[in-house]
Amino acid sequence: MSAQPNQKKEYKRVSRDEVAKHNKPDDLWIIVDSYVYDLSDFIDVHPGGEAVLQQPDIAGQDATETFFGLHNVAILQRPGTQKMIVGQIEGEESEVRYPQAGELSQVPYAEPTWLLPKYKSPYYNESHRRLQREMRTLVDKYVTPEAQVREADGKRPDPKLVQMFGKLGLNAMRLGPGKHLHGRKLFADIKPEEFDYFHEMIITQELTRCGYRGFMDGFNGGMVIGLPPILNFGSDDLKKEIVEPVLAGEKFxxxxxxxxxxxxxxxxxxxxxxxxxxxxxxxxxxxxxxxxxxxxxxxxxxxxxxxxxxxxxxxxxxxxxxxxxxxxxxxxxxxxxxxxxxxxxxxxxxxxxxxxMGIPIVLSNFNHERWVMCCGVSRGSRAVCEVLFKWMMQRKVFGKPLSNQAVVRQKLGFLFAQNEACQAYLENITYQMNNMDYKDQAKHLAGQIALMKAWMTRVSHEVADNGVQIMGGRGLTKTGLGAPIEMYNRTYKFDAILGGTEEIMADLGVRQAIRAFPKDARL
Ligand code: HEM
Structure with missing residues (x-):
């Protein structure tokens, strides 16, 4: 992520009258968020065409509102765009927040409540908060840029990034608490003995927040589900041969x-x-x-x-x-x-x-796998809703902001509520996992985790469906403002199928409940 335009440089101050004089195709300035851009050399290559930039309300004028109705703020953070800045309007300052690596979003409902300053949570301590901060920065700086490239070219994630995660102790941490962490130096200085399922949840949620679903599965997803059977059931010799090279990112x-x-x-x-x-x-x-x-x-x-x-x-x-x-x-x-x-x-x-004993080994793996998927699904849905909320606030239709439309507010309201409920369900189950041994988890949590996964993937269906309705054609377009919605619509179904289909999950939850149903209970 690049710096915001005003972070590094003091720009020359210019008046709006001065900007207005530059309104010809070969001498074209515009104002966006108080910064003055010289688009004279860019007009020919502007992806939105030349004509739009020559319109009388754009050329030499303040195009801030029009710009944000059509573009992502990240376009202004690109080095190429920043080079076009020739000044800043006198007496005015930037009013737009340019996202910086590691920071929390200030948009309501964009972060789970435990990350909001005024909210309290019984589940998280200082080590969880430290891990979250450091993960956010790491993902923003190294993972998201790699994900953007690989998602597009379809190549496997760079093994060097996996190896970097290995050196930081993060590959081992992605497997959850356990003996495999003993004696290891862990990321964010988490002590191996204090590492719990909330730490693991944070790692998964910070990774999935970036939204590139195919890349994220490519980014050592196989290790998260393929190595635990070796750790839990493999012979010492097998572990000696396999575990370290895989955790180091040398083998997959x-x-x-x-x-x-x-x-x-x-x-x-x-x-x-x-x-x-x-x-x-x-x-x-x-x-x-x-x-x-x-x-x-x-x-x-x-x-x-x-x-x-x-x-x-x-x-x-x-x-x-x-x-x-x-x-x-x-x-x-x-x-x-x-x-x-x-x-x-x-x-x-x-x-x-x-x-x-293959079936018990396979089944014992499923609870953890499904829970990891729930961590990702709930965070992915939330990230999509942040996009939708921003869109609602900056888009104008029929001469009014989209936020004036009650039907859009109602749609978002239900999505926000479902995201909050997903996170609360997840935190409750995660707390139980921290306090039950593996055997009890299989007995008491298999049904709950299955129900949670089935319900969360229904929520993601709602998010995907309403996301397109809110974003319109942009939600069907692979580039531009609606790209995260288009990608979500193509990919949210993976979680409703992988690790056990939605229907099988719901059925499993009820079958487990039938088994535990008291024989003497009557209506
Ligand atoms: C700093 C100035 C600007 C830069 C760097 C810029 C850059 C871009 C880029 C990179 C895209 C492709 C978006 C994508 O697909 O991700 C785009 C699209 C577009 N731009 Fe600009 N632009 C600028 C100013 C403007 C202004 C002032 C207008 C005013 C009408 C405009 C109108 C459009 C339109 C209509 C599109 C197509 C949007 C779509 O496909 O939905 N641009 N621009």
Whole structure:
């Protein structure tokens, strides 16, 4: 993010009368937010065309209101735009806030309430607040710029950025609290023993706030879901071989469960691992589909059928695994792949846990995965609503600000309320996770987390749908002011499908409740 126009330089003061004299195509000045821009050399290449800049109410005039009805403030922060500034109007100062790396948004409902100065929360301490501040700066400075480029060109996130996260301890922190943090130096000086699920939530929410959904899944999403089975169930030798290179960002891992034959229906998967007679190897045959990061992963944490029932095997790409990139609704930056195992001979030491115990391993992973998705979904919806709110405040239609339209205010009101409710639900469940052991979480929280995910993805549906209605054609356009809405509409469905579909989630929540229903309860 660049500096705001007035931060570094004292500009020459000029009068509005002086600006008005520069109103010809080859000598064209305009005023935006008190700054005077010389557009004489830019008019030919202006993406909005030459004619609009020559209009009598624009050329040599104050175009602030028109500008913000059509452009994102970030355009004024580009170095190329700042070079066009030739002065500032005498006696006037900037009235626009130019976002700076690390800062909190001042727009109401743009931040969760625990970040507002006058609100109190029982859940967060100083270490959470410190982590949030440092994460925000890190993401604004390094992650968002990389995401913008990769989202567009579809290439995988730069491994160097993943390695930087590794050095900062952030890859390990993205896996949640646990033994894997012991003895590690963590980002923002968080002590390993104080690290809890709220810290993890903050990391996920700060990352997802930037809004580039395909990139974000590409940015080591495979590790977040693919490494925990190794950490929780892998042998010491397996951990020694895999964990550190993955956490350092030198190797990449993905979770390979879904198949063309079986999505949420894990029991329907067909990939088979047959043990060789000498017991030294498994021969794996089958395919996996929609594998996040699969296109560039070095390891695949793979759910397989075995003679014992189900198992989980870590399959290194080096053994001859083939992958084909899938083109989905979001950027290929996610590395989503179709994975083929053709007679892959995997040493038995790559078995994760006990043969036959594959389903409990897969299921135990799901709660955490779904909860991580909830952290992201709730923050993504909020970020989209910030865009919508800004738009409502700066757009004029039928001669009046959009904020004069009760129907638009009503739509936003419901979206704000749902975002607040999502965060409150998430914080409650996160607090329970901090205070229950892993086994109790599986028993008492699986249903709640499933319901939370189902409900949050319904909320994101509302946000996406109303977002386009509010932004109109811009919400369908990949560039410009509505780009975040267009992207959200293309990508919000991922969370309603991945990690268990919305319908399966809601059903799971109710099935768990039926199981716990007291036998003697009557209406
Ligand atoms: C500092 C001065 C200006 C700069 C640097 C600038 C730059 C740009 C850029 C980069 C875009 C492409 C937006 C995108 O797709 O992301 C654009 C579009 C546009 N600009 Fe400007 N512009 C300036 C002033 C103006 C003014 C004063 C007008 C007044 C009418 C104007 C009218 C438009 C229009 C109509 C579009 C197309 C918007 C759309 O596709 O929705 N621009 N401008």
């Amino acid at each position: 891992i993905s979770l390979a469960i879904t198949e063309a034959f079986a999505g949420s229906d894990v029991m329907g998967l067909k990939t088979y691992a047959k043990k060789t007679e000498d017991g030294e190897h498994y021969i794996v045959n089958g395919t996996k589909k929609w594998i996040t990061n699969g296109h560039f992963a070095d390891y695949f944490t793979t759910a397989v059928r075995t003679d014992e029932g189900f198992g989980v095997i870590l399959i290194p790409r080096a053994l001859g695994v083939e992958t084909r990139q899938l083109h989905t609704s979001y950027s290929t930056s996610a590395g989503t792949a179709f994975v083929m195992f053709n007679n892959i001979k995997v040493p038995s030491r790559y078995l994760v846990g006990v043969d036959g």
